[in-house]
Amino acid sequence: MKLNQKNALDDVVEQEKIANDFGFCWQTIDQVLEQIRSECNEVKQAWDHQDIENLKEEIGDLINAALSLAVFCKLDPVQLMTENNTKFQKRFNKVVALAKADGLDNLHGQPLEVLLSYWDKAKKLT
Secondary structure, eight states: OOOOSSOHHHHHHHHHHHHHHHTOOOSSHHHHHHHHHHHHHHHHHHHHTTOHHHHHHHHHHHHHHHHHHHHHTTOOHHHHHHHHHHHHHHHHHHHHHHHHHTTOSOOTTOOHHHHHHHHHHHHHHO
């Protein structure tokens, strides 16, 4: 199987199609979600051991598993990422505007609770 070097997201869709056609596929959404949880645990272990090479591999596995979930749900991962990027940018722009309205130049050094508070406000406004 030759993979398209231009777009890794398209490669995931193609790999999933080939695997499905061969019968190597998820049967339930719970199986996919369990795989994602497993990959999250492996990312954490690699992080805890400061094993950067393994961390890169495990994050790649996690991303692949998440994209496999999209394909399993018969959704286009490229379209999902495009839409999500747009949504994130709108919300982040609102976070910046809210922080600046509060007199903050940036959010460096702010506790997580403050960051999440701005994010939640932005979500409600977008």
